[in-house]
Amino acid sequence: MVTAKAPKQxxxxxxxxxxxxxxxxGWFxxxxxxxxxTSLSAMGYSLVLKMLGDRLQASFGDEAQVPVSGPDWIWWIGGAIVALSCARALSLYLMTLFNNTGVQRG
Incomplete structure (x- = not known):
């Protein structure tokens, strides 16, 4: 089979x-x-879970090391986890929507 070389453009x-x-x-x-x-929300998980682990360890460990004032912090950390989950889910959905729209229109 003989083929001609395409001219370099x-x-x-x-x-x-x-x-x-x-x-x-703009879509891309x-x-x-x-x-x-999405990546910042996923990174926030590790920060929030580290805070949760540190606070739990401080509350069950020596009370003199870190003063823990009541169980209200558990609600704040739980709320942060829910908020980060919602933000990650929404941003992942929008990322897929924007990129797919750009590809389909391109």
């Missing part, structure tokens, strides 16, 4: 981007921002 990727993706760049930028929010 310069700037073909730039033309492809300009023809199909440039008008939808919004998807990227939602990906950042």
């Amino acid at each position: 310069k700037g073909s990727l730039r033309r492809l981007f300009a023809a199909y993706f440039r008008q939808h760049i 930028a919004a998807g990227t921002l939602m990906a950042l929010l």
Whole structure:
């Protein structure tokens, strides 16, 4: 089978981007921002769970080390976990929606 070599075209990727993706760049930028929010929410889990572990250890350990004032902090940490879960779920949904919309329109 004999094939001819295609002539090398310069700037073909730039033309492809300009023809199909440039008008939808806002969808991809919004998807990227939602990906950042998703990762920050997931990172917040580790911070909140570390605080929970430290507070539980302080409340069951030596009382002189860290004064713990009542069980109200458990509600705040529980609320933070629920809020982070909701934020992560919403941002993950919006990231998927924005990126898929950009791809389908591109």
